[in-house]
Amino acid sequence: MAGRRAAAESPDAAPNAAPAGATPMMAQYLEIKAAHRDALLFYRMGDFYELFFEDAVQAAAALDIALTRRGKHLGEDIAMCGVPVHAADGYLQTLIRKGFRVAVCEQTEDPAEAKKRGYKAVVRREVVRLVTPGTLTEDTLLDARANNFLAAWAELRGEGALAWVDLSTGSLAVAPVARTGRAALLARLQPREVLLRDGDGDGPLEAEIAEAGAVSTPLGAASFDSSAGAARLQALFRVATLEAFGSFARAELSALGALADYLELTQKGRLPLLAPPRREAPGGAMRIDAATRRNLELTEALRGGRADSLLDAVDRTATGPGARLLAARIAAPLTDAAEIRARQDAVAWLLERPGSRAGLRAALARVPDLERALSRLGLGRGGPRDLAAIRDGLEAAAEIAEDLGADEEPLPAALADALAALRGHEALAGRLAAALAESVPLLAREGGFIAAGFFEPLDDARRLRDEGRGVIAGMQADYARETGIESLKIRHNNVLGYFIETTARHAEAMRDPALAGRFVHRQTLASAVRFGTPELADIENRILNAGARALELELALHEELRAAVLAAHAPVAAAAGALAALDVAASAAELAAAEDWVRPEIAESRVFAIEAGRHPVVERALATAGGAGFVANDCDLSAEAEGPAPLCLLTGPNMAGKSTYLRQNALIAVLAQAGLYVPARAARIGVVDQIFSRVGAADDLARGRSTFMVEMVETAAILNQAGPRALVILDEIGRGTATWDGLSIAWAVLEHLHDACRCRGLFATHYHELTVLADRLPALFPASVAVREWEGSVVFLHEVRPGAADRSYGVQVARLAGLPEPVIARARAVLERLEARDRERSLPDIAEALPLFAAVQRAPAAPPALAEPSAVETRLGALNPDDLSPREALDALYALRALLDTARD
Numbered sequence: 001m002a003g004r005r006a007a008a009e010s011p012d013a014a015p016n017a018a019p020a021g022a023t024p025m026m027a028q029y030l031e032i033k034a035a036h037r038d039a040l041l042f043y044r045m046g047d048f049y050e051l052f053f054e055d056a057v058q059a060a061a062a063l064d065i066a067l068t069r070r071g072k073h074l075g076e077d078i079a080m081c082g083v084p085v086h087a088a089d090g091y092l093q094t095l096i097r098k099g100f101r102v103a104v105c106e107q108t109e110d111p112a113e114a115k116k117r118g119y120k121a122v123v124r125r126e127v128v129r130l131v132t133p134g135t136l137t138e139d140t141l142l143d144a145r146a147n148n149f150l151a152a153w154a155e156l157r158g159e160g161a162l163a164w165v166d167l168s169t170g171s172l173a174v175a176p177v178a179r180t181g182r183a184a185l186l187a188r189l190q191p192r193e194v195l196l197r198d199g200d201g202d203g204p205l206e207a208e209i210a211e212a213g214a215v216s217t218p219l220g221a222a223s224f225d226s227s228a229g230a231a232r233l234q235a236l237f238r239v240a241t242l243e244a245f246g247s248f249a250r251a252e253l254s255a256l257g258a259l260a261d262y263l264e265l266t267q268k269g270r271l272p273l274l275a276p277p278r279r280e281a282p283g284g285a286m287r288i289d290a291a292t293r294r295n296l297e298l299t300e301a302l303r304g305g306r307a308d309s310l311l312d313a314v315d316r317t318a319t320g321p322g323a324r325l326l327a328a329r330i331a332a333p334l335t336d337a338a339e340i341r342a343r344q345d346a347v348a349w350l351l352e353r354p355g356s357r358a359g360l361r362a363a364l365a366r367v368p369d370l371e372r373a374l375s376r377l378g379l380g381r382g383g384p385r386d387l388a389a390i391r392d393g394l395e396a397a398a399e400i401a402e403d404l405g406a407d408e409e410p411l412p413a414a415l416a417d418a419l420a421a422l423r424g425h426e427a428l429a430g431r432l433a434a435a436l437a438e439s440v441p442l443l444a445r446e447g448g449f450i451a452a453g454f455f456e457p458l459d460d461a462r463r464l465r466d467e468g469r470g471v472i473a474g475m476q477a478d479y480a481r482e483t484g485i486e487s488l489k490i491r492h493n494n495v496l497g498y499f500i501e502t503t504a505r506h507a508e509a510m511r512d513p514a515l516a517g518r519f520v521h522r523q524t525l526a527s528a529v530r531f532g533t534p535e536l537a538d539i540e541n542r543i544l545n546a547g548a549r550a551l552e553l554e555l556a557l558h559e560e561l562r563a564a565v566l567a568a569h570a571p572v573a574a575a576a577g578a579l580a581a582l583d584v585a586a587s588a589a590e591l592a593a594a595e596d597w598v599r600p601e602i603a604e605s606r607v608f609a610i611e612a613g614r615h616p617v618v619e620r621a622l623a624t625a626g627g628a629g630f631v632a633n634d635c636d637l638s639a640e641a642e643g644p645a646p647l648c649l650l651t652g653p654n655m656a657g658k659s660t661y662l663r664q665n666a667l668i669a670v671l672a673q674a675g676l677y678v679p680a681r682a683a684r685i686g687v688v689d690q691i692f693s694r695v696g697a698a699d700d701l702a703r704g705r706s707t708f709m710v711e712m713v714e715t716a717a718i719l720n721q722a723g724p725r726a727l728v729i730l731d732e733i734g735r736g737t738a739t740w741d742g743l744s745i746a747w748a749v750l751e752h753l754h755d756a757c758r759c760r761g762l763f764a765t766h767y768h769e770l771t772v773l774a775d776r777l778p779a780l781f782p783a784s785v786a787v788r789e790w791e792g793s794v795v796f797l798h799e800v801r802p803g804a805a806d807r808s809y810g811v812q813v814a815r816l817a818g819l820p821e822p823v824i825a826r827a828r829a830v831l832e833r834l835e836a837r838d839r840e841r842s843l844p845d846i847a848e849a850l851p852l853f854a855a856v857q858r859a860p861a862a863p864p865a866l867a868e869p870s871a872v873e874t875r876l877g878a879l880n881p882d883d884l885s886p887r888e889a890l891d892a893l894y895a896l897r898a899l900l901d902t903a904r905d
Contacts, residue, residue, distance in 0.1 A: 021558065024122040026073065032127060039101040039130060048082040049104075056081045062093055062098050072714055085186070089140040092131055096141070099215060102131040110400035130266040133215055134193030137168045137376050144369060145306075145315075145323035147171075149191035150262070151214070152226050153182065153205070155253035163255035163277075164189055167263065169324070169371040170273050170378070174252045175280040179204075180721075186212040187290035188331045190299075193217055195258050197224045211290055219258060226250040229257015236260050236271055245276045252279070273378035273569050285688065286673055289715045289721075292693040296666055297617070299327055310667055312400045313496065313617045314676065316590045318364040321576060322583025333673035335689050337602045343585070343675025344599055345412035348558070350589035351677075357593075359403055360586050367396045370576035374569065377562050377669075384440035384449035387561050390572065391432035397422040397575050398429065400582065406471035414581065421571075421578035428568050435561055438881040444558045452709050456556060461550035468543035472498065474535065483509055483519075496522060498540040500531045513739060592677035595619075600672040606639040606725060608669075608688075608760050612681035615664035616671070619679060631657075631798035632681070635665045637727075637760040639686075644754050644779035645724065649771060650764040651805040652785030657798040658764040659695055665762060666691055669727055690726035690759075692718040708736030719752050728753060728761035735766065743767050754779055771804040871899050 011106040029052060033041050040059055042049035051059045056079040060067035069077035083091045095102055109124035129135075134150030142148050151164040162185050163174040172200070177185050186194070191214045195204065198218040209216045222228065230253050233242055242248065248256070256277055264271060294302065301308040311330055317323045334340050350357045368389035376382035377390075401422035404415065411419060440449035450458060476490040485506045492498050499522055502510060507529035510519045519531040565572065591597060595616075612632035639645035650658050668678045669688045672744030694714045715733060722728050733749050746767050753761055754777045771782045784805035786797040879892055 005860075021513060024120060026071075028079075028122050028125060032103075032125065035894040036103040036127060036130070039103040039500060040095065041127075042088070042102055042104045044085070044104075044106050044125060045082075045083050049085060049088055050080060050082040052078055052080050054079075058100070059095065062100065063094055064465075066787060089138055092138075093141045094161050096131065096133050096136065103127045104129050104131060126268075128268055129270075130268075132193055132217065132266060134191060134217075135167050135263070135266045136192075137372065137379060137381060139369070139372065142168055142372070144320035145317075146327060147189075147324050149189050150193050150195070150259065151186070151189060151191040152195040152199075152224075152255040152258040152262070154197070154226075154251050154258060155179075155200070156226065156251045156254055157247060159251045161249065161251035162186070162189075163252065163256045163259050164191060165259050165263070165274065166380075167272055168375050170275050170375050171278075172256075172259070172274045172276070173278045173280055174248065174256050176249060181287070183208040183211070184287060184289040184645075186214070187293050188285075188288065190214075195219055195223075195262055197221055197258075202506075208290075209848060212505040217262075219262065223258045223261040224254045226253040226257065229253040229255075229260065232257050232260040232264075232276070236274065237276060246279045248277075248279065267379060270380050272375055273566065273573075275573060286335055286670070286688060287690045288331075288670075289692065289717060291717070292691055293331075293692040295695040296663060296691075297669070298330055298670065308617060308621070310617060310670070313620050313795075314591055314671070316587035317583045318361055319367050319580065320369045320585070321580035322364070322587065325580040326584045326587065328494060329674040329676075330670060333670050335673065335687050337604055337687055340602050340673055340675050340687075342412070342414050344416040344602075344677075346581075346585040347588045347592065347677060348599060349412050349415060349674070350586050351592055353407070354401065354593070356407065357586055357589055360400060360582060361590065363396050363400050363403070364579065364583050364586065367393050367579055370572065370579065374565070374572055374576065377565055378569070382562065383443050384558065385434065385442055386438055387432060387449075387558070387565065388440045390565050391429060391436055393579070394425040394429035394572070395433065395576065397425060397579060400579070414585070418582050421574040424571065425568070425575060426563060428572070431564060432561060435557065444555055446553070447554050450554050450557050455553065458550060458553040461546045461553060463828075464546035465543060465550055468539070468546070471539055471543075475539070479533075483512075483515070485509060496530065496532075497544075498532075498536050499523070500533070500536065501528050502531075502748065503527065504529055527769075588676045595679065597677035597679050598682060600668070600680075600685050602672065603684060603686045605641065606645055606760065607684050607686040608635070608637040608639075608665075608683075608727070609684045610635040610665060610668055610680050611683070613664055613668055613683070614679040615660050616667060616679050618660055618664075633661055633664075633798075633800040635762075635800075637659075637762070638684075639724075639760060639779075644758045644777075646686050647750065647754055647761045647763060647777070647780045649750070649774065649780055649782045649804070650762060650765070650784065650800070650880070651768055651771065651782065652764075653787055653805070654766075654794075654798050656785035656787055659731050660798075661800055662695060662731055662762045662764055663693070664691060666727060666729050686725070688725060688727045690722060692722055692728045693730075695729065695731040711736050715749060718759065719749065722753070722757040722759045724758045726757065726759040728757070729764075730760050730761065731764045732766065733763070743769060746770060747773065750780065751777065754862035768804060774804075875899060903905055 029041075029043055031056075032043070033052075040051060040055045042051065044050075053073070056067060059065070060081040063081075063083070065081055065083070067079060067081050068077055071078045092102060104127065105125050106128045107123050107833075108126045108128075114121045114123045132150075134148065136148055147166045148168055149164045149166055151162055154161050154163075157175065158180055160182065161174055161176050162182065163172075165172045176184060186208050190212055194209045194212075194214045194216050196209075196216055196218055198220055200218075206216060230242060230248075233253070233256055234240065237245075252814040288296075288298070290564065293299075297309045299309055299311045300306060301312075306312050311327055314330070315323060315326055317326055329343075334343075350360070370389060370393040372381065373386035373389035373393075377386050401419055404411065404419050404422075410416075434752050435450060435454050437451045441447070452459060452462075472490050476488065479490070479500060480486055480488045483506075485502055487506065488502050490498060490501060490503050490722065500510075500519065504524075505529065507524075510529070510531055511521075518533055520533065521529070522532045523530040573732055587885055592599075613635055614630050614632050622628065622630055635648070637646045637648065638740055650661065662680075668680060668683060669685055669691060671678045672683060672685045673688065694711065711733070712753055715730070718728055718730070730749070730753075734744075736742070737745075746765055747770060748775060750763060750770060753759060753763070774780050774782050781802070782804040783800050783802055786799040786801050787805075788795045788797060875896060
């Protein structure tokens with residue numbers, strides 16, 4: 001590894017390696033590291049970032065790279081490792097994913113300037129940024145189709161607030177939220193990093209942060225001071241008051257101020273270009289808690305990753321910003337019916353115009369990520385490709401605006417707003433188009449990104465730089481003719497610069513007095529001799545200066561163009577947002593056209609009527625597999641303004657599709673209120689303000705929770721929070737414990753949903769005994785998933801029909817799963833005996849016997865009449881085994897057998 005270090009600096013320490021006796025370079029490193037003890041220090045040395053001491057040990061293990069030792073410090077070898085600068089992003093991504101913070105220390109001085117201070121002077125270095133999970137901006141470190149949020153939680157005098165920012169796009173928002181709603185908001189945002197006041201990291205908060213997939217970062221109390229926070233925001237947005245942005249509570253200012261303070265800390269004074277803070281009013285979005293998001297797999301599948309989630313099934317977007325906006329809308333469906341309809345109007349307009357939609361999507365496919373390019377330029381990390389992205393994006397915006405504006409019919413409000421934001425960028429787009437080359441490099445220091453003809457002094461410098469080869473070739477021909485040495489060559493290296501090289505045999509001719517000493521000897525090698533001339537030195541100087549001058553001029557022009565873009569930050573950001581909104585609308589129309597989805601009617605009432613609804617993810621999976629088509633089903637949970645809302649008690653066997661039916665109706669509600677079309681023949685949905693789901697079984701051993709405990713915790717959250725406008729889906733409540741315990745819990749949960757919550761709901765169960773509650777609970781109605789038996793097997797029809805199922809067909813399903821036939825036969829025999837025993841007592845009798853049920857003050861259903869005893873039972877009841885001789889007992893047994901045969905016949 002030593003061969004790749006910069007020659008001017010070495011980490012080798014002096015024999016006495018105490019800080020006072022350390023080499024200048026090591027002293028500099030230790031001073032910088034002391035200020036960043038909680039981060040790995042990427043210390044720039046030439047073309048590598050080096051890590052030393054414990055940083056090197058940790059990084060080498062995390063990155064699986066070589067760990068070496070070189071030099072001494074306090075008598076110990078210095079551990080070290082390094083990564084190339086050009087490949088640093090990949091290593092940073094790995095470190096951030098594994099929970100590290102990284103301080104990037106760059107050389108902020110030209111080595112030539114350092115040498116002016118002395119031969120052993122150390123190049124000045126500074127930490128230019130702290131890289132943390134929530135502050136990434138590089139495309140290589142981010143998912144183009146997902147936001148990367150940094151959040152901050154603050155609580156003052158019992159009032160809480162959560163603020164969040166995406167540094168890569170500039171979006172900033174805050175919401176007042178109580179502790180009880182904090183987990184749901186964190187689950188919706190899925191931030192990468194959460195700031196909290198040092199000492200506030202209690203157990204529940206840390207658990208919520210971890211469950212959301214984030215890491216926590218404690219800050220001092222000063223960072224959360226609300227008065228200081230207001231001042232930081234005023235400085236950040238260069239305003240004298242925040243009133244133009246809205247009214248913020250102290251907790252909200254505290255959270256926003258902590259974000260601003262952390263950004264200043266991590267970006268080392270280079271504050272990003274942020275949109276004004278947007279305050280999210282309580283109740284503006286459908287409330288979906290963490291467990292429900294997980295169960296419904298809205299943006300992430302249960303097994304992890306985006307594949308097979310609802311978002312994956314509906315995403316047809318053509319751009320990264322569009323994909324991020326779609327994910328945000330699905331994660332936070334609206335509760336404002338008018339705003340939902342405005343989104344639907346945009347989708348409907350594009351759905352009716354296939355040609356316009358196709359043209360729009362083709363244009364969007366060429367649009368780069370304006371949001372992230374703009375953010376990087378604002379932070380000073382942008383390069384020529386980000387300028388080119390702004391150019392290409394604004395040109396596409398003008399093209400799209402022209403196409404949309406050409407339609408004779410008026411545009412819906414959402415499309416008209418987008419059209420207005422896309423216009424008016426001609427001056428900036430024209431300047432960028434004239435200035436930038438068609439193909440540009442990643443880094444400005446590489447040069448070559450300014451178009452020829454844009455700036456005459458640059459063209460002149462380039463001409464001299466590029467034509468230098470021709471000049472040198474001409475001089476070589478002149479020297480060969482003058483000396484008569486045809487093999488003479490002009491060459492170049494980094495030590496001598498340009499020189500004339502000839503063989504040793506021809507060297508004496510170069511020293512001929514007739515040449516008047518024109519050729520000055522510079523170096524003798526084993527096989528060649530090298531000379532120089534004053535003219536060659538002069539042209540070398542001019543060529544080298546021309547290259548440096550050309551790069552200098554390009555860098556200056558880069559800064560001018562960057563400043564021009566930042567001056568137009570607000571309208572460019574608005575155009576980026578408009579392009580994302582158009583992308584979402586066009587993709588939703590494309591999806592509706594391809595999959596035959598319909599526009600749902602959004603109402604203010606508690607209607608919920610779905611005709612021929614389908615599960616979007618399951619339907620796509622079936623289509624991909626080439627199997628049978630999805631069986632559509634209706635669902636009507638429409639409720640009157642007052643009173644309990646309908647509760648559907650769904651029974652049927654495993655594998656029949658109960659869970660699919662439950663989920664599909666919840667997903668249809670999410671899609672509808674996100675402003676999208678839905679997979680159904682028709683749909684009327686009264687605004688749902690909460691969705692709760694308890695589906696599936698999983699344990700949480702890390703927190704000491706069994707599967708049943710997790711089930712009860714989630715059920716408790718639903719019963720304590722669900723209101724009249726909520727939609728609740730529950731699957732197999734009570735199945736994780738003993739039969740009678742589970743039945744009693746399921747019974748009580750149903751009653752509470754009906755009487756206390758009064759919400760629309762679907763309740764799937766294998767407890768067929770619960771169907772008697774339909775006679776006691778007016779809003780409860782039974783339904784079942786139809787099956788058919790054939791030759792001892794069960795055929796699933798996947799149709800939801802009115803009425804209860806008579807049994808669960810568990811043994812038949814077990815047979816389909818491949819259980820051995822002896823096990824199946826034994827299970828049938830045991831099941832017959834258990835069913836015969838249970839028939840001896842009806843559920844109403846049981847209900848009266850159990851205190852939980854008996855305490856419910858309702859008119860009990862009339863018990864069914866008991867059957868008359870059979871002849872076998874009568875004869876058996878008359879026998880007294882103690883009075884029978886062996887012969888009499890045998891005769892009695894034969895007599896009972898005869899009676900049994902007669903009864904069977």
